[in-house]
Amino acid sequence: MLLEVKDLRKAFHVGLIRRKEIVAVDKVSFNVEPKKFISLVGESGSGKTTTAKMILRLVQPTSGSVMFEGKDVWRFKKINELRRYWREVHAIFQDPYASYNPLHKIDRILYQAFNLMEHSDTDRNKMVREALREVGLRPEDVLGKYPHELSGGQRQRIMMARCYMLRPKLIVADEPISMIDASTRAGVLKLFSKLREERNTSVIFITHDLGLAYYVSDEILIMYKGSIVEKGPPDEMMNNPQDSYTKRLREDIPLLYGKWDGF
Amino acid sequence: MALLEAKGVKAYYYVRQGQVKAVDDLDLAIERGITLGLAGESGCGKSTLVNTLMMNVKPPLHLVEGTIVLDGKVISNMDRSTLQKNIWGVLVSLVPQSALNALMPTMSIEGFVKDVIRHHMSVPDSQIISMTKKRFEELNLPVEALSMYPHELSGGMKQRAVIAISTLLNPKLLIVDEPTSALDVCCQKQVLRMLIDLRKTGITQSIVFVTHDIAVLKQIADWITIMYAGKIVESAPTDDLLNDSKHPYTFSLINAVVTPEPEVRKRGLTSIPGEPPNLLDPPKGCRFHPRCPKVMDVCRSVEPTLVKIEGNRIVSCHLFPSES
Numbered sequence: 001m002l003l004e005v006k007d008l009r010k011a012f013h014v015g016l017i018r019r020k021e022i023v024a025v026d027k028v029s030f031n032v033e034p035k036k037f038i039s040l041v042g043e044s045g046s047g048k049t050t051t052a053k054m055i056l057r058l059v060q061p062t063s064g065s066v067m068f069e070g071k072d073v074w075r076f077k078k079i080n081e082l083r084r085y086w087r088e089v090h091a092i093f094q095d096p097y098a099s100y101n102p103l104h105k106i107d108r109i110l111y112q113a114f115n116l117m118e119h120s121d122t123d124r125n126k127m128v129r130e131a132l133r134e135v136g137l138r139p140e141d142v143l144g145k146y147p148h149e150l151s152g153g154q155r156q157r158i159m160m161a162r163c164y165m166l167r168p169k170l171i172v173a174d175e176p177i178s179m180i181d182a183s184t185r186a187g188v189l190k191l192f193s194k195l196r197e198e199r200n201t202s203v204i205f206i207t208h209d210l211g212l213a214y215y216v217s218d219e220i221l222i223m224y225k226g227s228i229v230e231k232g233p234p235d236e237m238m239n240n241p242q243d244s245y246t247k248r249l250r251e252d253i254p255l256l257y258g259k260w261d262g263f
Numbered sequence: 264m265a266l267l268e269a270k271g272v273k274a275y276y277y278v279r280q281g282q283v284k285a286v287d288d289l290d291l292a293i294e295r296g297i298t299l300g301l302a303g304e305s306g307c308g309k310s311t312l313v314n315t316l317m318m319n320v321k322p323p324l325h326l327v328e329g330t331i332v333l334d335g336k337v338i339s340n341m342d343r344s345t346l347q348k349n350i351w352g353v354l355v356s357l358v359p360q361s362a363l364n365a366l367m368p369t370m371s372i373e374g375f376v377k378d379v380i381r382h383h384m385s386v387p388d389s390q391i392i393s394m395t396k397k398r399f400e401e402l403n404l405p406v407e408a409l410s411m412y413p414h415e416l417s418g419g420m421k422q423r424a425v426i427a428i429s430t431l432l433n434p435k436l437l438i439v440d441e442p443t444s445a446l447d448v449c450c451q452k453q454v455l456r457m458l459i460d461l462r463k464t465g466i467t468q469s470i471v472f473v474t475h476d477i478a479v480l481k482q483i484a485d486w487i488t489i490m491y492a493g494k495i496v497e498s499a500p501t502d503d504l505l506n507d508s509k510h511p512y513t514f515s516l517i518n519a520v521v522t523p524e525p526e527v528r529k530r531g532l533t534s535i536p537g538e539p540p541n542l543l544d545p546p547k548g549c550r551f552h553p554r555c556p557k558v559m560d561v562c563r564s565v566e567p568t569l570v571k572i573e574g575n576r577i578v579s580c581h582l583f584p585s586e587s
Contacts, residue, residue: 187534
């Protein structure tokens with residue numbers, strides 16, 4: 001088992017005098033096996049991003065555990081264990097612009113990946129160029145440029161190129177394609193599948209669009225108000241949803257060939 | 264007569280490096296009683312075009328050439344103060360991208376509405392409020408939202424409130440720029456439903472819907488116009504365009520849409536290779552030729568013109584030569 005999430009719970013406290021508890025994530029459990037594509041689907045506020053942040057060690061859970069290859073990620077004792085975790089688990093966020101320092105050329109974020117690698121004797125320039133070509137970018141188009149000079153699709157592809165260099169075992173992608181153009185979405189989505197086929201990478205894909213999850217997932221988890229309300233293979237979620245919330249999500253997907261009721 | 268007619272519109276950004284030809288020699292007519300979908304990749308000039316159509320041009324953007332006639336009035340030579348007084352909000356309203364952030368965080372929705380309406384007419388506050396309440400009811404929006412502050416509302420609710428406020432004075436034309444791109448799929452549907460209600464109730468005559476997502480246009484648009492690099496490449500009724508696209512760009516754009524349908528599953532996931540051109544220096548000939556799968560020699564040197572095919576459809580591609 002690559003990743004085991006068990007009874008994860010996160011409660012936020014608000015207010016100074018009258019303390020109020022907001023439960024963002026409650027009793028979330030799921031497993032990720034190697035080479036599996038898991039999608040977390042739900043509307044904004046359903047707790048999917050908080051779940052991702054707890055897996056990435058960015059937010060500490062109130063209770064429950066996240067086990068990566070049998071070790072609790074919140075109980076690492078040595079810095080080496082933590083470094084290894086950073087190398088094996090890669091995050092891709094919704095706004096690709098926010099992942100870059102606007103004052104540095106994009107080369108930096110790619111070369112920084114070498115700091116996490118064990119063997120640094122490789123030909124760095126060659127490796128960066130190869131990774132860029134893998135994700136469908138021409139190195140001469142992007143190297144030496146600043147983040148604002150690139151399109152959203154290009155920026156997200158560069159994050160994917162980093163994945164090709166680091167070869168993580170798990171990618172946590174939080175709405176990676178909702179901010180990029182419809183014309184390049186399919187291309188970025190295909191990169192995830194390619195990475196999985198070639199490198200056996202597992203992916204946790206977070207989205208509000210059940211339609212996108214349908215194409216690439218092995219398993220879809222539907223989140224609503226902090227809990228998982230339904231899970232199963234994509235075909236079942238699409239053709240035979242049981243939960244009323246899943247049914248609604250399915251009906252809300254815009255279709256290209258069919259029309260919605262009442263439109 | 265069409266509600267809005269634009270002829271030979273050239274809108275350029277004057278920047279240090281030269282002119283960005285965001286809208287280049289473009290003709291467009293918006294008929295009465297339709298929802299027109301305007302689609303294209305980011306950076307193709309669609310937002311610039313809709314801003315130019317209502318004459319919201321501020322430096323560095325300039326209207327270099329062209330005339331724009333809205334409801335029988337020539338607006339392309341009006342100055343900003345006349346436009347503000349007589350045209351904007353009254354004849355045409357624009358809901359720009361991320362308009363849900365337009366609401367004032369320290370003001371309730373009610374206060375915001377008063378502020379907006381006072382700019383257009385001098386009526387007592389009580390009348391503004393009763394008018395807004397009536398409109399919210401008509402559009403199935405909760406009236407309680409009026410006394411709330413923006414942070415208390417969801418993204419979809421904010422967007423619907425902004426659209427309702429911008430149509431309070433019954434503009435004949437409503438332009439919405441990517442109204443659902445920042446929203447969840449469930450909120451998206453509510454916003455689209457409201458746009459349909461706006462036309463059904465006769466509040467607005469026509470709607471221009473700008474988006475990069477063609478699946479959304481299938482749901483609400485009667486007619487779709489596709490833009491690429493500052494030019495119109497194809498324009499046709501929605502179903503004709505989706506089922507039988509003529510321009511190779513339209514074809515690739517439709518093929519890039521990912522929806523959970525058997526037709527889509529069969530063709531698989533595809534995307535358009537390459538990036539849209541830099542409009543400071545657009546390619547010679549057809550602007551799509553560097554990315555076009557059906558490129559011919561003539562495309563590299565000669566610019567195609569818009570030609571009429573099959574009724575009212577128009578397309579600009581050398582695969583469809585004009586008869587003359």
